[in-house]
Structures are given as C-alpha cells and as structure tokens.
Amino acid sequence: MSTPTPRLPTYFVSHGGGPWPWMKAEMGDTYAKLEAALADMPRQIGGKPRAILMVSAHWERPGFTVQAHPRPPMVYDYGGFPPHTYSVRYDAPGDPALAQRVLGLLQAAGLPAALDAERGYDHGMFSPMKAIYPEADVPVVQLSLKKGLDPAEHLALGRALAPLRDEGVLIIGSGLSYHNLRAFGPQAAAPSRAFDDWLQQAVVHGTPTERTQRLIDWAQAPAARIAHPREEHLLPLMVAVGAAEAEAGHCVYHESAFMGGLTVSSFRFGAPAVG
16 A cells, blocks of 8 residues: 655745855855755655645746746846856756646636746746755746736635645745845845734734735735835745645744845745654
C-alpha cells in the first residue's frame, strides 16, 4: 500500500529585487536573511515536492494563464543590472501535465483560463527558486495573475488550486510585502512598518473569515497605497491564502532594515511537514 502524500502548506514569499542571487559580490549580505528563510523551506515541507506551482507578480494576462512549456526559457524582465545577470540560468524543467491539471481545475471553478506554451521563467520565479532549490531539480509551472488585480478573484483562484496540495504540488505566491520603487530606503521605514504591522494582524491573527475579508479590503490598511501603489506584488498573497483558507498563517521571514529601512515579510499557510 502506498503512503498517502501529506498535504503541503502554501507560501507567500517576498522575492527581493531583480537577479539578486547572482549578485552577491555586488550586494554583500543584503539578502542574507531572505536567502536563509527561502533555503529553509525544503526543511519545512520535508524535502522536495513533486512540482511547484508559482504565481509570480511579474506575469499578468487578461485571464489566468498557465505556463505549459516543457523547458521554459529565461525572461530577463529587469533593467540596470550588471551584464552577467542577463545570461544567468535556472534550468528547472516545466511540467505540461501539471499545466493541464491546473487548467482543468480553473475551468471547473468557472475561472477564465488558458495555456501558454511559449512563456519562460521570470525573475519572480527564478530568483527565489535559486535559494529554495539551487539545483533546479524540481519541475516548476508558472501561473499568471489576472489583469484588474481583483483580490477576491485571486482568493478564488487559490481555492480552485487547493486540491494540488494533496497531490505533491507546492503552491508559492511570489511578490513583495512592500513594493514601491519610488519610496525605498529611510523614507519607507514608517509606511512599510505600518503596512507590515497590519499585514501581520490580518494574515497571522484572527479567524480565517476575518483574514479573507481583510485581504479583500486591503486598500483600507494603514499606508496601503504607499506600500503598494499598484498591487501586483501583493496579489500572489491572495492566491496562497485562498488555497489554505481555513488554515493558520505563520510569518516565516521578517526583517525591518531591508534595503536601507524596509520592513518586509513572508508567510506560510498550513502546517509544515516537520517542526
């Protein structure tokens, strides 16, 4: 008799800036805490999942779109970084069968869905994945956000994806808990802290019903539109929550002096496989 696959938790990770894992010589220990938190995820889930479904802040489509390329190319969707970062590789395989499974789940839930057989991996995927599974030996499928960035729609997306957690698929929402490129550094200390304080209360404390409603109404949070002038880096959180809507949230990464003064966090939803 085969051993049942344990239910995997879901994650929302703050993925950092650009191709940071390939810039340690230039950036020193700026990303040390984030890298350590990402690298601890395999321990928390007890090893390697069958595959990863990654919802990245850096891909939006009119409807939810699933990456179906068997060997996705690289998408260097950033500017102003050192020349060598435009030839970095993260050669994880895709998983067309998983893409079809995701498509079926979304269609069954009545959500607009399509496949994209050409789309490559963007840095919202490959930067955190370089820290999580540096050998690129776990298949990864990306899933887009839906234009309009409606939080309720992305919570519904997570609900539709929840069965994957019992099928060995790790669901990761990749964004940033604070994302205002015009307000980094010391000027961002107060608003990023205020928004993060609200986020901790909304995500970690209170009932699941309260959490869902707070996330739908996130724009009413303190400093919300300073933290996220445009919310594409927050919406992956909604997907991770929706896929584990009745389960507890835990802060798995937090620092208050990131990039010169930012308060940033990452979260896990559901129990880890190990303590």
